Amino acid sequence: MLRIKSLHLKDFGAFKGEQAFDLPDGEGVTVFYGENMRGKTTLLNAFRFALFGKIIGRGRRPVSFHDMINWEARSEGARSFEVQLNLTYAGADYRLIRTCRPKGSASTPIGHNDYVADYYLERGGHILSPQQAAVEIEQILPEQIARFFLFDGELLQEYEDLLHGDTDMGPKISQAIERILGLPTLTKSRESLKAALDKAEERVAVAAQGDQKTREFGNQLQSLVEEREVLTGDLFRHEKDLEILRGRKVAIEDDMRRRERMASLLDKRDRLAGEVTTLEGVVQQKKDDITKAMSPAWSAILRPQLTAAVAAHRTREADLQSAVTRAQVLHSLAEGHDASCPTCLQSVSSDAQAKIRALLPDVGVGSPDADQRELGSVRRRLDALENQLALANPDALRVLWSDLEARRREVYSKTAEIEEIGKQLTGDAEDELKGLRREYDSVVRQIAALEDGVKATTEKLATNANYRDTIQKRLDKLAGGQMESERRRRDLASRLHDLFKDSVDVYRDQLRHRVEADASRYFKQLTTEQDYEGLRINDSYGLTIMHRDGSDIPIRSAGAEHVVALSLVAALQNNAQLRGPIVIDSPFGRLDGGHRSKIVEVLPDMADQIILLVYEEELPPARAREALKGRLRAEWALERQSARHTELVKR
């Protein structure tokens, strides 16, 4: 049984200087009232820091140690913070002190990596060695199940992990749950009996080798036993390596989450660089298009002049055409080719013809030949002018140039953005993040390879077991002599192992059903929805809400998740060999008044020691006193001294 006695803080978060609170003996609820940003979540983090050296912020992101030193104290020169947790466990008194201070090499610490957190653990007044301290903290409260004792209503994702067995944390959490439920005692016994069985089998093989009748089978069996040992050793190593790698993967994910901003800057920069490269290709294409279109650009400038010239030339063409036609007619009349005038149809006399001949110029300006030549020249120029006008298309050129300009502006803008990002990225941060990503990819690949290895080795072990079984059966038919006693020993070990194996499976199922029943009971007490029948549990202790018609509620709101998570916490406390306090921050989340009332009523039944972190509007003190009555053991207030200084005051 784990009980918290007191918590001492020094310059931790909003809590400036040395501050402390103690919890009363006996069962009940202690309530801490504090408005937003006064330090309620910081108190929860104080427990986390003391026990595990971690501080978690919004969205499960780790909080930098540098940011946890009380700001006012830091401005006065403080460079460290400390949390001391006094508790009792299994009848012994413990004192756990964890201190965060700058690393020796950091003259001016500015970030998380400039700090180091050290701790020591006392039991009964004696300081334990680091190795022993680590083992005992792990026993007092394994980190994987801390979420069931340090409940943060804003981190509900952690409970959803249980629903999905394929997450990295899911199996680890369910193993840890089984530990609090006491399963390891049985599973360890089962493993011991397995070892005894393996040993017995080996002795059968050796005995069989000693008898000529059974020597061949004995040799085969011995060989299979040796192979089994090798495969078992391989499997053990694979699983150990997998555990380490999975832990490393989670740690890298934590680290990457801390550097999320840097990562997102890098991603943005890389994306922008890609876009710039694409745009530069587009710009070049636009330039090529413009080059093709600029050939007649000179005539686009002269469009008005060309148009005026075309008009003038057309007029001149018309005049010349008239003159040429008149001259041709007069010439024809003068030469007597036509007897009558084509216009008035009167006949033309010889005198008239002579007069006409006198009027017509023979050569030079005004002569029919000169006019004809000029007409030809005017027409050639008109053709040239009209061709150039047709080619001149300033509107099309305008569109092309505008488009190019727009693309160039885009390139410029994105390049400027890349430069700005570059200023925010420090060389080290970028390299570290790239290194982390490479390591993450490598770890993921190694995990996949190891999982394949585990699967393959497990299959080989199964095949090995089948062969061994076959040979055992053959040996059993040839019973006699020394083999008989070894065979009986082996049979006994086998039956005991099977008994424990079945017992573990049965007990596990019973435990799960008990947790399911208790969680359902709590859920029905906490929920206001009458159509909900209860909860159903899966193999990894994930809970699904069941409708009274027997169907599952597959998707649930944050509010429902909240209630389910609280139900699981309460159910585990009920069934655990490890029972302890529950510290609850944001107990109500986004729950409505109905749910809140129910939670307050049920709280004292959930655990022997409850610490509640709320604000007064969430749970008015009068209401808490009325609902909890004699089980309300103490009230504390987180009182504002300044924006960065909160004091713990007992009411």
Next chain:
Amino acid sequence: MALEKTVDKKTIGITTVNERVLASLAAEGLFASEIEAAKFAMAHAIDKDVTRGTTEGAGTKWNVGSVDSDGALKAVVEALFPDESQPYRLIEHLMNEGLRLFANSGALPPDVAGVLFATKAT
């Protein structure tokens, strides 16, 4: 001298001073060649009502066949300047005057788009 001037030019040249402007104009205007850029400069000079004349010291850069392979340029200049007896000499002069206008308008490179789209629509 008077006899030489009655025969039109067979080559077209750009003055040494204008060569740099021409190169800058060709690059900035994305022209396929300096010939196209030179035609553009010529058109700019016509548009700005540059006085007709002769450019001395232009040297030889292109022959007229390269500049005006189909005679269209000559036909257009003759249409715009009907009483000009030496259209290619005039073309050479207008090209150089146009480049001088670009150089005098401010720093290089020339504002090709500005000239192109400042044209009055008809």
